[in-house]
Amino acid sequence: MKDLTAKRFRLPLLIGIAALGMAVAGSSFAQQSRASSDKKKEDSAPTIDAATGKALNAAIEFLNMEKYAEASAAIGELKMDKLSPYERSKVEQILFNISYSQDKYAEARGHLQKAIDAGGLNEQEVSQARYQAAQLYMTEEKWKEGAAALEEWFKTAQNPNSAAYYLLAVAYYQQENYNKALPPAQKAVELMDKPQEGWIGMLLALYLQKDQYKDAIPLLQRLIALVPDKKTYWMQLSAVYGQLEDYPNALAIMQLAYGSNLVTDDGEVRRLADLLLFNEVPYRGAQVLETGIEKKVVKVDDKLYEKLANCWIAAGELDKAISPLQKGAELSPTGEMYLRLGEVDIQREDWAGATAALERGLNKGQLKDAANAQMLMGIALFNQKKLGEAKTWFQRSAQSEKHRQMSRGYLQLIESQT
Numbered sequence: 356m357k358d359l360t361a362k363r364f365r366l367p368l369l370i371g372i373a374a375l376g377m378a379v380a381g382s383s384f385a386q387q388s389r390a391s392s393d394k395k396k397e398d399s400a401p402t403i404d405a406a407t408g409k410a411l412n413a414a415i416e417f418l419n420m421e422k423y424a425e426a427s428a429a430i431g432e433l434k435m436d437k438l439s440p441y442e443r444s445k446v447e448q449i450l451f452n453i454s455y456s457q458d459k460y461a462e463a464r465g466h467l468q469k470a471i472d473a474g475g476l477n478e479q480e481v482s483q484a485r486y487q488a489a490q491l492y493m494t495e496e497k498w499k500e501g502a503a504a505l506e507e508w509f510k511t512a513q514n515p516n517s518a519a520y521y522l523l524a525v526a527y528y529q530q531e532n533y534n535k536a537l538p539p540a541q542k543a544v545e546l547m548d549k550p551q552e553g554w555i556g557m558l559l560a561l562y563l564q565k566d567q568y569k570d571a572i573p574l575l576q577r578l579i580a581l582v583p584d585k586k587t588y589w590m591q592l593s594a595v596y597g598q599l600e601d602y603p604n605a606l607a608i609m610q611l612a613y614g615s616n617l618v619t620d621d622g623e624v625r626r627l628a629d630l631l632l633f634n635e636v637p638y639r640g641a642q643v644l645e646t647g648i649e650k651k652v653v654k655v656d657d658k659l660y661e662k663l664a665n666c667w668i669a670a671g672e673l674d675k676a677i678s679p680l681q682k683g684a685e686l687s688p689t690g691e692m693y694l695r696l697g698e699v700d701i702q703r704e705d706w707a708g709a710t711a712a713l714e715r716g717l718n719k720g721q722l723k724d725a726a727n728a729q730m731l732m733g734i735a736l737f738n739q740k741k742l743g744e745a746k747t748w749f750q751r752s753a754q755s756e757k758h759r760q761m762s763r764g765y766l767q768l769i770e771s772q773t
Contacts, residue, residue: 401441401475407433414449418456426453444475451487460491467491482512486519493522502526502535517546521554528557537561544574550581559591568595586617593630606630613643621653628662637669657687664695673703684712690719694728701735709735726755730762742769 403411410433417426430446430453438446447470454463467484470476476484485508492501505523509515521543527536540558547554555574562571575592582588589612596605609627612618618627624647631640644663647653660683667676676699684692693716700709713732722728733748746769753762 401439403442403445407438407442411445411449414453418449418452421456423453423457439475440473441475443473444470444480447473448484455491460495464488464491479513482508486512490522493526496529498526498529502530517543517548517551517554520546521551521557524557524561528561533561533564537565550577552578552581555581563591563595566598568598571595583615584617586612586619586623589615589617590623593626597630602630602633606634606636619652621647624653625659625662628666632662632666632669635669637666638672641666641670641672641675657683657692659683660686661692661695664699668699673699677708684715687719689721690716690728691722692716693719694722694731697728697731697735701731704738706735706738710739724755724757726752726758730758730765733762733765737765737769742773745769 410429414426414429417429430450433446435443447466451463451466454466467488471481471484489501489504489508492504502523520539524536524540524543540561543554544558555578559571559574572595575588578588589608593605593608609630613627618624624643628640628644641663648655653659660679663679664676680692680696680699684696693712697709697713697716700712713728713735717728729748730752733745733752736745749762749765752758
């Protein structure tokens with residue numbers, strides 16, 4: 356399965372070290388009057404006593420210096436059973452940060468739950484802690500648990516942002532549950548403040564997975580506008596138009612990409628040539644292939660030469676088709692391209708050339724229609740006035756029901772001239 360989570364979901368310290376530092380500043384709470392606090396209990400913020408504030412500040416300083424053992428030791432001096440609910444919640448938040456900073460995700464998640472259970476967090480802080488717990492599952496690539504945690508969080512979340520919807524979409528996508536991934540992916544793109552390539556790419560992947568090609572087109576257009584030098588999106592947009600059988604637009608996108616020097620791979624050059632041929636621009640298709648050969652962008656093989664020859668033939672440039680047909684016929688494991696060369700030589704009325712090509716094709720063998728090659732050999736010899744040899748070949752091709760009528764016609768013509 357395609358991994359849309361190349362970057363791990365590394366959480367920032369969302370509890371906010373700076374915010375905690377403000378909450379436990381010694382002077383702020385140590386000098387606060389308990390009597391005044393009791394009198395205005397309903398209006399005042401929760402308090403932290405001086406000793407607890409000192410321990411928490413020390414832990415935060417150690418945490419900022421990445422001295423995790425010392426931070427834990429500072430917290431360890433506190434007697435948890437003596438702390439208020441608010442103080443216990445703040446302690447657990449710091450312990451979460453200590454564990455998280457050491458990649459101890461299960462332990463960090465436990466501290467978040469304890470912070471909630473302590474009862475000292477307000478509604479917004481509880482929601483934030485639950486969201487962080489869900490993010491931790493994502494960091495651990497526990498997609499099922501992450502999706503469940505996010506779904507639970509969404510039930511009470513106030514105005515969830517686009518990032519939350521994106522995470523939920525990723526969780527379901529990684530479980531290959533594309534139906535459930537689609538709605539949050541759509542919501543993430545709808546709510547994003549500025550275009551996010553990864554988020555649009557997620558929704559695009561889901562549309563393509565579900566063969567929703569019409570829905571994919573505007574997303575690919577947005578991605579091309581966002582990162583015009585990323586050829587993947589140009590190729591995908593052309594392919595999507597192809598899936599919708601809109602071949603003019605499929606070609607137009609490929610030509611724009613070609614003009615921007617983004618068509619640089621063998622398969623891309625060949626596809627552009629195919630689209631040009633299909634859209635009745637064969638001469639341009641031949642030029643694209645010859646440029647690819649000259650710049651060594653394409654691998655030279657019998658299929659490439661056959662494609663080039665077909666472009667020249669469709670463009671009415673039969674003479675230019677001869678060289679690629681000869682080269683391709685030499686590389687091909689079968690005699691088919693020699694047969695094609697013989698056909699073109701007959702069109703050019705190069706009877707001797709046709710005879711030579713057809714002979715090589717028959718000798719190489721593995722022809723899909725050997726009787727056709729035999730009949731063409733008879734035609735080439737007939738036009739060289741080699742009636743005896745031509746008769747032999749027509750007699751052979753007449754054994755085929757497909758070519759019997761024409762072969763017998765030539766045999767009658769030969770009889771009338773001898």
